[in-house]
Amino acid sequence: MTSTFDVPTGTPTPPVRTVASRPSPVAAGLTEAQVEELGRRLDAIRDRVVADRGQRDADYIHSVIRTQRYLEVGGRALLFAGILPPAWVAGTAMLSASKIIENMELGHNIMHGQWDWMRDPKIHSSTWDWDNTSPAEAWKYTHNYEHHTYTNVVGRDRDVGYGILRMSDEQQWRPYYLFNPLWNALLATFFQWGVALHDLEAEKIAAGEKSLRSVWPQLKAIGRKVRRQFTKDYLVFPALAGPFFLPVLTGNATANLVRNLWSHAVIFCGHFPDGAVQFSEEQLDGETRGQWYLRQMLGSANLEGGPLFHLMTGNLSFQIEHHLFPDLPSNRYAEIAPEIRAICAEYGLEYTSGPLWRQYAQVLRTINRLALPPRKGTAPEPTALTPEPAPPLAA
Amino acid sequence: MFKALVALTTPLLPEDYLSLVDPLWSTTELRGRVVGVRRETDRATTLTIRPGRAWTGHRAGQYVRIGVDVAGVRHWRTYSLSGPEGEADLTITVQALPDGLVSRHLVDATPVGSIVRLEQAAGDFVLPSPVPAKLLMVTAGSGITPVMSMLRTLGAHPDVVVLHSAPTAADVIFADELAARPGTVVRHTTEHGRLDLAELDALCPDWRDREAFVCGPAGLLDAAEEHWGEARARLHLERFTPPVRSTGGAGGTVTFGDRDVEVDGGASLLEAGEEAGVLLPSGCRMGICFSCILPLRDGQVRDLRTGEIHGEPGDMVQTCITGATGTARLDLRPAEENR
Numbered sequence: 001m002t003s004t005f006d007v008p009t010g011t012p013t014p015p016v017r018t019v020a021s022r023p024s025p026v027a028a029g030l031t032e033a034q035v036e037e038l039g040r041r042l043d044a045i046r047d048r049v050v051a052d053r054g055q056r057d058a059d060y061i062h063s064v065i066r067t068q069r070y071l072e073v074g075g076r077a078l079l080f081a082g083i084l085p086p087a088w089v090a091g092t093a094m095l096s097a098s099k100i101i102e103n104m105e106l107g108h109n110i111m112h113g114q115w116d117w118m119r120d121p122k123i124h125s126s127t128w129d130w131d132n133t134s135p136a137e138a139w140k141y142t143h144n145y146e147h148h149t150y151t152n153v154v155g156r157d158r159d160v161g162y163g164i165l166r167m168s169d170e171q172q173w174r175p176y177y178l179f180n181p182l183w184n185a186l187l188a189t190f191f192q193w194g195v196a197l198h199d200l201e202a203e204k205i206a207a208g209e210k211s212l213r214s215v216w217p218q219l220k221a222i223g224r225k226v227r228r229q230f231t232k233d234y235l236v237f238p239a240l241a242g243p244f245f246l247p248v249l250t251g252n253a254t255a256n257l258v259r260n261l262w263s264h265a266v267i268f269c270g271h272f273p274d275g276a277v278q279f280s281e282e283q284l285d286g287e288t289r290g291q292w293y294l295r296q297m298l299g300s301a302n303l304e305g306g307p308l309f310h311l312m313t314g315n316l317s318f319q320i321e322h323h324l325f326p327d328l329p330s331n332r333y334a335e336i337a338p339e340i341r342a343i344c345a346e347y348g349l350e351y352t353s354g355p356l357w358r359q360y361a362q363v364l365r366t367i368n369r370l371a372l373p374p375r376k377g378t379a380p381e382p383t384a385l386t387p388e389p390a391p392p393l394a395a
Numbered sequence: 396m397f398k399a400l401v402a403l404t405t406p407l408l409p410e411d412y413l414s415l416v417d418p419l420w421s422t423t424e425l426r427g428r429v430v431g432v433r434r435e436t437d438r439a440t441t442l443t444i445r446p447g448r449a450w451t452g453h454r455a456g457q458y459v460r461i462g463v464d465v466a467g468v469r470h471w472r473t474y475s476l477s478g479p480e481g482e483a484d485l486t487i488t489v490q491a492l493p494d495g496l497v498s499r500h501l502v503d504a505t506p507v508g509s510i511v512r513l514e515q516a517a518g519d520f521v522l523p524s525p526v527p528a529k530l531l532m533v534t535a536g537s538g539i540t541p542v543m544s545m546l547r548t549l550g551a552h553p554d555v556v557v558l559h560s561a562p563t564a565a566d567v568i569f570a571d572e573l574a575a576r577p578g579t580v581v582r583h584t585t586e587h588g589r590l591d592l593a594e595l596d597a598l599c600p601d602w603r604d605r606e607a608f609v610c611g612p613a614g615l616l617d618a619a620e621e622h623w624g625e626a627r628a629r630l631h632l633e634r635f636t637p638p639v640r641s642t643g644g645a646g647g648t649v650t651f652g653d654r655d656v657e658v659d660g661g662a663s664l665l666e667a668g669e670e671a672g673v674l675l676p677s678g679c680r681m682g683i684c685f686s687c688i689l690p691l692r693d694g695q696v697r698d699l700r701t702g703e704i705h706g707e708p709g710d711m712v713q714t715c716i717t718g719a720t721g722t723a724r725l726d727l728r729p730a731e732e733n734r
Contacts, residue, residue, distance in 0.1 A: 047701055058467025069415055113685035119469035119710060122411075122424065125685045126711055129406035144684035228405040236402050292681075326683050 039290030071098035082247025092251040096258035104314025135221040138199035152299035163203030166370040173373040180371035191260035270319035273359040275352035296323035301352035419447040429509040439490040440502040453516030455548035456541040462512030475540040479547035490537040520633035527606035535560040535611030592622040641695035647719040652727035658719035665714040682716035694723030
């Protein structure tokens, strides 16, 4: 696997070929001035959408909230008749859909502050809580701050592998990673738990860099979330069904599992398919606004599908747009996506996008490949893959 | 019982589901439904609002803070209650200001069935108890609204003199009701000029013996304070204090909790606060992670990215991408505890 970069010539003709799990230059193939121009154009798109936010967007989020709540109520009601197989299937499907929307289009996006502009304390990043095992505050730190600021910077963005997997050539191989596919399967199954442990920086505790004592308050917060979800899904609702507790219990467990598998798939497809680029810490030095945008763009990957698919991914199918503008309302990503794609084409930048099945297959392939130690001679060739990072602009 | 219900709805509250049926069934947010809209003048409309059960009623002359969504954004404004004490529904009478986003929305674009947010009634501009034998009301424009609440509460009180001013006959809110009250003088100022309080001696010779209530523009209130002079104990004033708006300048004094910090035009509130040694929450420092938000208590601020000046009391402000534009006050209390 090699990659070539043309020397910047001032015209953005050469397409940048990017390779999964390899660091790439901050300003691949572009001149400094072009990168900053790119930044200004993206800022203009952001400003335009911000100025246009209004009733239409508010109606959208209100309708999603309403839909999710009806789905949940309906799904749980049907599960009370879950002794009948069609009711169990329909109820579980509705509850799964409800949990997915609650997690992705609502929880993820509201906690990003996408709807703070409405000044509704009920739909606000500072008050929203989700049906999950990771507490809102901890998640906002690791996700909004760490992941979105240091996107795909190996060593800084802990979403690269979640402290569990080897997702980059840059992560040193250890025998533990032989089980990369297994760890991934477990992570997918218990994804909400993985995220909670991730917030805890469990890998640092395991490595002895962090004491168990120091994370006690966080552990307690997770415990509270876990207790609440367990009480609701595995105790109270089944108990309410009396003799029919088993269908309710299994329906609820299935809905949680479906949500885990789905969110894991969508989220891993956001940054790890072929074409999504990873970066090294040095590339953060003196990073400009334009370079930051470029890193978000090159480090993310989109998924293709219809409106319902986008809703069910929480519009994270527009991962590129989301990473460029994490606080713009999610319903706007679909609108600006063609424009972002056109800009990428103009500058010769890869706009990684594909159907879920293909992207996920690529992710799994990478996970399998990285389970094995790098073969001699195929280790990343830093000089070939990391041409001179663009010098920082004068302040 | 409530706890058991919460176990079913966590992390939401039972009311979040019950609100699907009726938004008024909220215990964390007092809400009201508009059940009546009556045009008073070309510019003024009376809204009758049925409040949620938590509403504790009002005293005649008090005001209510009302939260209204305009183009998807929540705005809070304060309006006097115009209905009599003791009614289950509350009424506000809103006069549209030429560039009043919220007043125009309430007057022209709030149909029956709309949901609004409410706070409990407040304010000291109320009738003393027991009600004095002789009263004088001096009002102008929409200043009649709290006084109308008093008049409606008093009913056929024998001795109330009302002196009300409005630009023209068409601008008089509650014109019919006022006309029907003995002892009421309505002045049309475009025709007869503004009321000079020196005229009181002629219009209401015993004004010094009356408990007086004055509500209207600042000029009228200032004049009344001066005119009553030593008799000020008898005088009750209601000032509609406009919210602090930005002067449009860059930089200013920002109060973080109890610390005043001078913020220059280019600096973010976060940088300036930290520079001055205030411990502030922070994160990405580029406006994306929302870790640094603090509640704005007073004043307005500037979005350093777009230049937009914004801010109303209670807004959550991203300190890392926000600069000062005049004076402002931020709470250091961290974001509201999660449910």
